[in-house]
Amino acid sequence: MSNGGTPSLPKRDGGFEREPARRVFAAELRECRHQFREGDDEKSPTFVLLPTGERCNRVFLVGTLTEKQRQGDQNIFYRGRVVDPTGTFFVMAGSYQPEAMQQLAKIETPAFVAVVGKPNIYQPPDGAYLVSVRVESITVVDRETRDLWVLDAARATLDRLDALAAGTAPDAARIKEHYPALDPAVFRKMAYESLAQVKI
Amino acid sequence: MDFSQTVERISLKIKQKGQSVDSKKIEAKLRRLVEEFGVQPAEAERSVTNELAKEFNLTGIGTMGGGGAGTKEDRSIADIFPGEWVTIEGKVVSILSPPSPAIAQSGIIADATGAIRFVAWAKANAPKMTDGAWYRIESAVVDEFKGVANLKIHSGTAIKPIEEDRALIPSMVRIGELKPGIASVRAKVVQEWETTHERMLQSGILGDESGTVKFVIWKEAGKEKLAIGAVYTIFYVQVDEFNGRLSLNLSTASYIRDEGDIVVSGGDTEIRGTIVHIAPGSGLIKRCPVEGCNRALSRQNYCAVHEIQPKFVYDLRIKGWLDDGKKTYNMLLQRDVVESLAGMTLDAAKELAENNPLGMDEVFLRMRDAVLGRYVICRGREIDNRLLVRLCERLKMETGEHAALLNRAGGVP
Incomplete structure (x- = not known):
């Protein structure tokens, strides 16, 4: 992926600051095409640019784990599909995330799961894009947590769209450059339809 | 907001020059700047003082600007910066034990606008100053030590005792507005921590309406622990900065327990x-x-x-x-x-x-x-x-x- 960061390191006062976990629907994460890093340091975080106008180093998602699969011989890793009202998240956990891999291995499908992880964009040889989430933790949750997440993700999506429309989105310039054909109305509709699926 | 202390401080300055101003007028000017225009209280005090000084054609109070290197013109402590030669008048509010034989005396000197740490080098042969007395210090150098302004008394500095006892009302700073240096605060003891060093008497968190800050008291003769939950007025505490965070070192400070309570921000x-x-x-x-x-x-x-x-x-x-x-x-x-x-x-x-x-x-x-x-x-x-x-x-x-x-x-x- 392109590496369009500025050469200077962002100065962080007060030491380490953990990157927040963004709430994103599967249908939006799937559309990510641009990944970048701010600063040249080996440890500086990598961001995926969300089409609604925000950078994202970590995501929090809740959905139904419908499938999981063990892969690899020497380097074992697990893949899973987590479904939300808009589509499917592809999640994976390898031997570099032993705790997450054990958690994922233990879960019986189908189940509501809450996942914290880091998004990555892959481009297989055929030219298509694949966005997957490397799991940091995955736990079985109840339906109420799933419903709360749909509300939370819808609110976050609408907040991002409003900021984009008002021109206050922090990465508005990047959006214009990398997602020129974007129609924000698609994501507003997506949020509405997700909310409509929640039965109270 | 309560302006009574600031008003008193300003009218005292004017009175010392033989003029008098209606304190209601001073308060109205302050209130207008702070409440209507969102000016910082310290800045408002300065500009009202300057305005009145101009009105009565007074010199020697407030900041008149100008000056330049080697100035003999009096400066207020709050307005001096590293790299300057200054002349100030102030009261010694604390004497510290010198950390090295190269230093004859160190302590804190204050005027109505603020306070600064001073260091008298042994080589300077300066007369010893006494705690609680007023002095005029001419041609001292302001430098920076650990990010904090410091008044250096060298061989070219003249120290003259001031006989009359002037009133000194320290200007209080809110915790959220603290900067490295010397400050006076009114705060509540929010939390006490286990001490991590045998020389440490007490450490914990102090807070007021604007925020919270770490504090530490080192073991020294005459130092007492703070009572948790109690409110204190702390005069001339040293504000240190480490890793971008402030902490208060009460070793230089004097503190008295206060009546009343403070609703500490961040409490909920x-x-x-x-x-x-x-x-x-x-x-x-x-x-x-x-x-x-x-x-x-x-x-x-x-x-x-x-x-x-x-x-x-x-x-x-x-x-x-x-x-x-x-x-x-x-x-x-x-x-x-x-x-x-x-x-x-x-x-x-x-x-x-x-x-x-x-x-x-x-x-x-x-x-x-x-x-x-x-x-x-x-x-x-x-x-x-x-x-x-x-x-x-x-x-x-x-x-x-x-x-x-x-x-x-x-x-x-």
């Missing part, structure tokens, strides 16, 4: 979010039984200070990260909060650990599975980017919120 932060990480060291832990220690022990029952402690005390806690999608908070839940959130009492956790091959790990895993990824509302105090949680409940679905979001999403963009 409420954050709705998800628990996105549970850190190692959560769950069932062992604590050092030595009175006043209470440190968490390692797996081998080792305390960093008191070594092996086989008669440890069990406790429950959760350390982790709470994330609202915009910001992530380091959070700490104590036993009662953990018990109600995870649905496991300390006794149940002990029993589980004792009867399970995984021991304390089993408690950690079950607790993780019970709380990780859940939506919660946490209330507590936010100190140094860490949320000390007093109350933590699972979030419930609210139909009103659902409807409001549907309207928002369905509305015309």
